[in-house]
Amino acid sequence: MSENTATNRNGSTGGYVSAATALVGGWIVLSAFLYSPPAANFWNDIIVGAAIGVIAGYNAVRADDRESVNTGAASLVALLGLWMVVAPFVFETAFEGAFWSDVVSGALVAVLAGYNVYQSRGTERRTRTAEAETR
Numbered sequence: 001m002s003e004n005t006a007t008n009r010n011g012s013t014g015g016y017v018s019a020a021t022a023l024v025g026g027w028i029v030l031s032a033f034l035y036s037p038p039a040a041n042f043w044n045d046i047i048v049g050a051a052i053g054v055i056a057g058y059n060a061v062r063a064d065d066r067e068s069v070n071t072g073a074a075s076l077v078a079l080l081g082l083w084m085v086v087a088p089f090v091f092e093t094a095f096e097g098a099f100w101s102d103v104v105s106g107a108l109v110a111v112l113a114g115y116n117v118y119q120s121r122g123t124e125r126r127t128r129t130a131e132a133e134t135r
Contacts, residue, residue, distance in 0.1 A: 078114045
């Protein structure tokens with residue numbers, strides 16, 4: 001029989017960073033209700049903030065289970081964070097609170113998720129270990 005083993009170089013920091021990213025995603029959803037931006041920006045905050053929260057939460061739980069952070073999921077969260085930086089300009093958000101909340105939250109998400117992507121690039125290395133078969 002053989003068994004897969006995984007080595008994780010970055011320890012549990014990926015889980016903490018992902019959890020912090022998920023909390024920022026929750027803030028983005030909450031800020032849509034607090035600042036009442038225009039309708040398009042409101043729904044953008046709800047949908048993108050929820051996606052950030054769920055995907056980053058998945059990575060946090062995955063890292064808590066002694067697995068490495070999913071690089072693809074962290075990359076998607078980083079791209080969503082960059083979108084949150086650009087979205088207020090696209091939707092022409094005039095209200096300062098909603099504008100700066102989206103820009104700062106998006107930048108924070110992009111930096112945190114980018115860190116996770118950088119740390120997880122070569123983190124998971126699966127090796128096959130063979131056990132002697134006895135009959």
